[in-house]
Amino acid sequence: GNSVTQMEGPVTLSEEAFLTINCTYTATGYPSLFWYVQYPGEGLQLLLKATKADDKGSNKGFEATYRKETTSFHLEKGSVQVSDSAVYFCALSPSGAGSYQLTFGKGTKLSVIP
């Protein structure tokens, strides 16, 4: 079956530090890949996505590149801010039938301190 593995948290960084959250996946074919973010007291929000190999998704200074050869979709940001403190979820959507069904990782809690 499909699965997503992401690095365990919590991750604590100082403001302006570089962020990497690792994500690898298992799926047949060519899934679409996503990062969702959950800020305190809010619902999950789509942060960025990539739908085919070598695509780079980007939003709000975050980036992730779909690497088919390593089945990875690592999230990066060059300079984090306190407002980036949240829980980040990597997810996949299978190709073909059932593409509406997202499979999520366990989430990584990020805390950014001033």
Place this chain on the structure above:
Amino acid sequence: GAGVSQTPSNKVTEKGKYVELRCDPISGHTALYWYRQSLGQGPEFLIYFQGTGAADDSGLPNDRFFAVRPEGSVSTLKIQRTERGDSAVYLCASSLYSSGGRGELFFGEGSRLTVL
């Protein structure tokens, strides 16, 4: 409203009781999804509606769980004879159409269910 609305935000109940959780999706969104998030885990798919019909209920854990969407808008997740293991945050999401891999789901804040 502007977003997906879920009620109640918190529900505490006793083992064996019946519970209903409500989801009001974004107006015009034809697709609606329920997910369950247990402590320390990511959301897990429960059921998907396209319009009024449940297109895929393969994620429902057993026959104590049931969901309806009678008019193609508001949905209710129903849990009979609750068990302590049902304690989790139940998330509802909607999208303009079946996301088909585009993944643009809009989530509510969730209903936290605690079964004592």
